Amino acid sequence: MELLFKLFSMAVFASTLRIATPLILASLGGCMSERSGVINIGLEGMMLMGAFTAVVGSFYLGPWPGLILGILAGGMMGLLHAFMSVTLGANQVISSTAINIMAVGLPNILIPVIWPGHYGISPTVGVIKDINIPFISSIPVIGKVLGHQNPIVYVALILVPVISYLLFKTRIGLRIRSVGEHPRAADTLGINVYKMRYIAVTMSGLLAGLGGAFLSICYQSQFSSVMTAGRGFIGLAAMIFGRWTPKGAMLACLLFGFADAFQAGAQSAGVPIPPEILLAFPYVLTLVALVGLLGKTAVSPAANGKPYLKG
Amino acid sequence: MAAIIRMENIIKTFPGVLANDKVSLEVEKGEIHCLLGENGAGKSTLMNILYGLTSCDSGEIYIKDQLVEFSGPRDAIASGIGMVHQHFMLIPVFTVMENLILGNEPVKGLKIDKIKSEKILADISGKYGMEMNLHAYVKDISVGMQQRVEILKLLYRGADIMIFDEPTAILTPQEILELYKVMESLRQRGKTIIFITHKLKEVMEISDRVTVLRDGRVINKIKTESTNTRELAKMMVGREVLFSTRRPEKRAGAEVLRVEDLYAKDKRGQKGLKGLCLNVKAGEIVGIAGVDGNGQSELVEVLTGLRRTDSGSIKIEDREMAHRNAGRFLAAGTAHIPDDRLLRGLILDFPLYENMLLGFQDQKPFTKGIFIDFNKVRQWSKGLVEAFDVRVPNVNVQAGSLSGGNQQKAVLAREFARDPKLLIASQPTRGLDVGAIEFVHERIMQARQNGKAVLLVSLDLSEIMNLSDRILVIYEGKIIAEFMADEAADTEIGFMMAGGGKK
Numbered sequence: 001m002e003l004l005f006k007l008f009s010m011a012v013f014a015s016t017l018r019i020a021t022p023l024i025l026a027s028l029g030g031c032m033s034e035r036s037g038v039i040n041i042g043l044e045g046m047m048l049m050g051a052f053t054a055v056v057g058s059f060y061l062g063p064w065p066g067l068i069l070g071i072l073a074g075g076m077m078g079l080l081h082a083f084m085s086v087t088l089g090a091n092q093v094i095s096s097t098a099i100n101i102m103a104v105g106l107p108n109i110l111i112p113v114i115w116p117g118h119y120g121i122s123p124t125v126g127v128i129k130d131i132n133i134p135f136i137s138s139i140p141v142i143g144k145v146l147g148h149q150n151p152i153v154y155v156a157l158i159l160v161p162v163i164s165y166l167l168f169k170t171r172i173g174l175r176i177r178s179v180g181e182h183p184r185a186a187d188t189l190g191i192n193v194y195k196m197r198y199i200a201v202t203m204s205g206l207l208a209g210l211g212g213a214f215l216s217i218c219y220q221s222q223f224s225s226v227m228t229a230g231r232g233f234i235g236l237a238a239m240i241f242g243r244w245t246p247k248g249a250m251l252a253c254l255l256f257g258f259a260d261a262f263q264a265g266a267q268s269a270g271v272p273i274p275p276e277i278l279l280a281f282p283y284v285l286t287l288v289a290l291v292g293l294l295g296k297t298a299v300s301p302a303a304n305g306k307p308y309l310k311g
Numbered sequence: 312m313a314a315i316i317r318m319e320n321i322i323k324t325f326p327g328v329l330a331n332d333k334v335s336l337e338v339e340k341g342e343i344h345c346l347l348g349e350n351g352a353g354k355s356t357l358m359n360i361l362y363g364l365t366s367c368d369s370g371e372i373y374i375k376d377q378l379v380e381f382s383g384p385r386d387a388i389a390s391g392i393g394m395v396h397q398h399f400m401l402i403p404v405f406t407v408m409e410n411l412i413l414g415n416e417p418v419k420g421l422k423i424d425k426i427k428s429e430k431i432l433a434d435i436s437g438k439y440g441m442e443m444n445l446h447a448y449v450k451d452i453s454v455g456m457q458q459r460v461e462i463l464k465l466l467y468r469g470a471d472i473m474i475f476d477e478p479t480a481i482l483t484p485q486e487i488l489e490l491y492k493v494m495e496s497l498r499q500r501g502k503t504i505i506f507i508t509h510k511l512k513e514v515m516e517i518s519d520r521v522t523v524l525r526d527g528r529v530i531n532k533i534k535t536e537s538t539n540t541r542e543l544a545k546m547m548v549g550r551e552v553l554f555s556t557r558r559p560e561k562r563a564g565a566e567v568l569r570v571e572d573l574y575a576k577d578k579r580g581q582k583g584l585k586g587l588c589l590n591v592k593a594g595e596i597v598g599i600a601g602v603d604g605n606g607q608s609e610l611v612e613v614l615t616g617l618r619r620t621d622s623g624s625i626k627i628e629d630r631e632m633a634h635r636n637a638g639r640f641l642a643a644g645t646a647h648i649p650d651d652r653l654l655r656g657l658i659l660d661f662p663l664y665e666n667m668l669l670g671f672q673d674q675k676p677f678t679k680g681i682f683i684d685f686n687k688v689r690q691w692s693k694g695l696v697e698a699f700d701v702r703v704p705n706v707n708v709q710a711g712s713l714s715g716g717n718q719q720k721a722v723l724a725r726e727f728a729r730d731p732k733l734l735i736a737s738q739p740t741r742g743l744d745v746g747a748i749e750f751v752h753e754r755i756m757q758a759r760q761n762g763k764a765v766l767l768v769s770l771d772l773s774e775i776m777n778l779s780d781r782i783l784v785i786y787e788g789k790i791i792a793e794f795m796a797d798e799a800a801d802t803e804i805g806f807m808m809a810g811g812g813k814k
Contacts, residue, residue, distance in 0.1 A: 171416045171423055178402055178413050185400035188364070189414030189464075190385030302404070 010144035012258075012265045017149060018219065020250075020257030021156045022047065022228075025211030026235025027242065027249035028156075028163050029204035033078075034244060035167055036200030037180035037303040042081050042096030043208045044232025045103030048225070050074035050212025052107040055223040056114060058125040067128060067152075067213050074209015075202050077103070082201040086194055089307035100232075108225050122223040128152065152214040157250075159207070164246040176200050180301035183308040193308050208232065230283075237290050244301065252289065259285045313376075315340040315472060315503050316361070321370035323356055330356040331367065332527040338472075343494060343504045345514045345535070347547055348524035349744035350715070354507045355397075357524070358474050362394045363387040374472075393465030394474040399457050403450035407460055408432060410449055411467050435466050439496055454603065455486040462493060473497065474505045479513060483602055484772065484805030491517055509547070509745070511540040512773075523547055548745050558756065558796075563780065564593035567733050567764035568614070573623035573633075575613050583609035585788035586623070589766075591733065596755065596765040598779030600772055602808050606788035607768050608650065611737045614766070615647045616640040617655075627733060641670055646731035648722055650738035650768070652715075656722040659711030663703060664692040666710045667725050699724035700750070716747035723754055734758050737768045752778060772801055772808075786810045 026043045033040035054070025061069075077099055084095035111118050130150050137147025167173040176196050178186040183193045211231070216223045234256060235249075242248025259282035267275050316338040323331040331353045338344045348354045359365045361372065363381030372379050374390045381387050384394075401410050408425070411432055417424040429445060436442050441459050449457060458478060465473050475494075479487045494504055494517060506518060514521050515535060523530040523546040530546045568591040577583030584606050591597045601607055612618035614625065616637035625632040627643045635643075649655035657666050668688050671677055677688055692706040701720045703713060710718065719739070726734070736755060740748040755778060759765055769775050775782055782799055784792040784807040792807040 165421075169422050171418050171421075174409060174413060174416060174423060178405070181402045181404060182400065185402055186413065188362075188384050188394065188396065188400045190383060190388055191414050299404075302402075 009265070010141065012261045013145045014149070015261040015264065016254060016257040017145065017153055019260045020253040021150075021153045022211040022215050022219070022231050023235045023238060023253035023256060024156045024160065024250050025207050025214065026232050027239040027253055028159055028246055029207035029211070030236045030239035031163060031167065031244055031246050031249060032176075032200045032207065033204035034239065034304050035180045035301055036176045036197045037183060037301055037306065037308070038082070038085055038197055038201050039092040039305045040081065040096050040201065040204055041093060041233070041236060042077065042099035043204070043235055044228055044230065045096075045100035046074045046077040046205045046208035047212035047215065047228045047232045048103040048107070049077050050209030051216035051227055052223050054213035054217045055122050055125050058127070058217050059122070063126045063128045063217050066125070066217050070213030070217070071206050071209040074212060075206040077209070078202040078205020079198070081205065082198045085307060086197045086201070089309055092305050092307070104225060107223065120225050124221045125217065127221045128218045150214070150218045152210070152218050155210070160246045160250045167246070172199070177301070179308070180303055183303050187310070211235070234286055237286050240300075241289050243299070255289070256282050256286055313340060314338060315375055317373040318357070318361065319371045319373070321357060321360060321367050323360060323365070323367045329527050331360070334524070334527070334529055336522055336529070337532070338503060338505060340503050341498060341501055342519040343498055343506055343517055345518035345521040346505060346507045346524065347509065347511070347514055347521050347543060349509055349547060350742060351744060352524040353527040354524055355476065358394065358476060358505070358507060361387070362392060362474060388468050388470070391469065391471045392474070393468055393470030393472070395458065395461045395465065395476060395478055397476040397478070397480060399461055401449045401457055401460060404448065406446050406448055407443060407452070408445040410460055411445070411464055415468060432463070432467065436463055439466065439493065439500070441493065454481050455489065458482070458490065459493070471501065472503045472505070474507070476507045477509070478506070479508070479510065481603060481770065483808045484801050485809055511543050514543060515540055525549055558778070559760065561594050561759060563595035564762060566590050566592050567628055568766065569626040570614070571624045573613065573625065574621040575609050575618055576621060577606070577609050583788055584613065587785075587789055589783055589790055591764040591766050593732070593764050594759055594762045595780045596759050596767055596778050598775035598782045599766065599768040599785050600775045600782055600804055600808055601785035603770050605785050607737070607785060609788070610785070611650070611735060611768055614640075614735055615645060641729065644732035646726035646729045646734050648726055648734070648736040648739045650741060652718050652722050657710040657718055659709065661710055662707050663696070663710055663713070663721060664689045664706040666721065667692040667695055667706070669725065670729065695724040695728055696721070716743050719743055719747060719751065723751065727754065727758070731763060734763050734765045736765060738770060739767070740771070740774060772804060776801060784808055
């Protein structure tokens with residue numbers, strides 16, 4: 001009983017939010033990009049570049065400038081993906097895979113240049129500290145979960161309805177979705193398909209960059225070249241699970257975050273299950289969710305993955 | 312009256328093709344002007360230039376006496392030009408309203424102003440007598456309705472010059488009449504309409520004037536009332552044309568295909584065929600008429616072993632074929648002319664001779680142990696290509712490099728080479744020009760004369776009426792009416808195609 005209490009404690013829910021934050025940001029990036037018809041499996045690499053640049057920025061300029069630089073680095077990677085897949089019409093899976101590969105390689109080259117003697121892992125840098133929101137933290141149950149968190153956690157939570165509003169209520173959102181469904185139809189109505197896709201993919205990169213920066217200068221305080229650990233891909237899976245909607249994706253991310261927080265809680269509480277199995281739990285859950293529950297019902301944007309070439 | 316559009320000396324070349332060769336077009340305000348020509352005559356290219364979708368190499372366009380240069384559709388729209396595309400430019404998962412306002416959305420602050428949009432759209436659709444449910448998803452409404460959405464799209468953008476690109480191709484006869492009414496009401500309100508078609512009947516029925524294109528050149532421009540279909544056909548094709556395939560007397564023989572109570576699912580896992588029954592006899596052409604999406608493609612796929620049967624029976628000469636694969640169907644004497652030759656008829660990256668081998672690859676004399684005797688294949692292909700007048704330099708060319716007509720002839724050559732008992736022809740003339748259509752029709756008629764059983768599925772009702780001995784109407788996965796060829800009127804069939812008999 002006491003064990004159960006520990007496992008479902010407010011601390012577990014608070015850590016669920018923390019773990020889910022980078023996933024939510026990645027999945028929002030996925031929504032933006034794929035709603036415009038550009039597959040983005042490069043979220044992982046965009047996050048990694050964001051994480052790395054944020055650490056470099058924080059090292060030289062402090063954590064907040066680091067955060068901005070991290071976001072911009074992600075945006076640059078998005079721009080690169082847009083250039084390859086939209087302008088050059090390259091296969092989007094290959095183009096975004098190239099980004100993933102590059103994002104692993106580049107920091108490994110640069111780390112020993114910036115910090116001689118360091119390989120693969122940066123020194124620790126200044127971080128963006130958690131904040132206390134007095135009004136919320138005084139609310140009984142919710143306060144323990146939401147009252148004391150990192151600012152980026154709040155930003156991510158606010159971005160969910162913002163991106164949802166952007167995609168489904170605004171003019172530019174309608175246009176972005178239209179080029180993801182039927183770019184030729186959009187073109188005949190005078191909508192600039194390339195511009196829409198550039199905007200969407202670049203925003204996708206900015207969001208992933210923010211997710212990466214959160215990892216390296218909020219969640220942790222240094223960069224390592226394996227630190228994203230598949231979070232970009234999990235975010236992508238969450239986006240599919242959430243049927244390409246920000247809100248659905250967020251729920252999926254929270255589910256995964258909870259699974260991760262739960263297994264960590266279970267380990268520290270000394271649940272008699274081998275840690276390897278506990279560690280695998282969130283990933284197994286993702287697999288089951290994707291394969292089992294999802295089945296055939298998920299409908300991706302009709303033009304997703306298809307380069308648009310003007311006739 | 313003044314010319315509202317003048318296109319002068321338009322030249323456009325695509326790699327290897329002169330699509331428009333000094334084409335001039337003049338359209339007067341308030342008229343319905345037909346642009347008549349075969350596929351590949353340059354109609355669509357000319358209109359794409361006018362609509363800003365492609366640019367021309369040289370030539371000038373004047374709209375309302377203003378020299379214009381369009382860099383994209385947005386410019387054309389701004390000049391009051393709109394286009395109803397042959398393949399609808401609609402987004403199925405968007406609502407009618409979202410499709411209508413896209414690119415021109417009324418906004419309030421950041422948000423799309425739905426109330427205002429609805430009011431504007433209701434006004435326009437009421438004015439032209441085209442009321443519709445703005446909140447329905449486009450994927451859920453009929454083809455005729457979708458076309459109305461396209462027309463409303465133009466009206467919403469204030470177009471006063473409207474280009475209709477082969478708008479009747481996918482409509483039932485009733486829907487065509489409805490469309491004529493809409494076009495008439497548009498003209499009465501001062502809109503100018505350019506109507507692209509290769510159907511002579513339509514030119515005569517609806518247009519005021521007609522410009523005939525052939526091989527990228529203007530052949531003639533005339534008033535419709537001063538010409539007739541025969542003359543137009545001659546201008547369009549460049550020679551005398553037979554209007555209907557001669558159908559000699561022929562008594563049908565023994566039953567070759569018998570389908571009973573057939574059920575099958577469609578692509579989305581819904582019921583596609585719901586208890587369909589039909590039979591086809593030797594020496595008989597049975598035509599399946601129907602509006603697209605009523606189970607035609609499922610029927611063809613089931614009858615060629617490409618789709619699983621849920622229940623029911625398919626008998627070819629008394630042999631039960633349900634649940635058999637495509638190979639068994641071939642072996643049982645079925646030949647298949649698929650509706651999409653690019654998808655199922657040919658492998659575009661393969662040379663022609665390999666394409667001709669498909670379905671024969673395990674048969675003598677082409678096999679030599681585990682090897683294929685490609686010399687024999689080439690020789691044999693050459694024979695087929697000559698017999699079916701496929702115009703190619705040699706049989707080593709890639710199938711993808713042939714013109715549509717030649718590709719279809721190649722498919723025909725291969726399928727007839729099976730010497731089938733049963734020929735299943737699904738939209739055999741889709742996208743072909745008049746000459747090639749004539750050829751395909753003759754060959755199908757010839758197959759009937761040779762005692763083959765032919766099942767012809769087509770969305771083109773005139774093709775069905777022209778060739779079939781019996782006409783079956785398919786509606787929602789069932790045959791709901793049967794007509795003998797000589798007693799059928801197209802309006803009656805059209806009525807049934809729209810499900811008229813059901814209510």
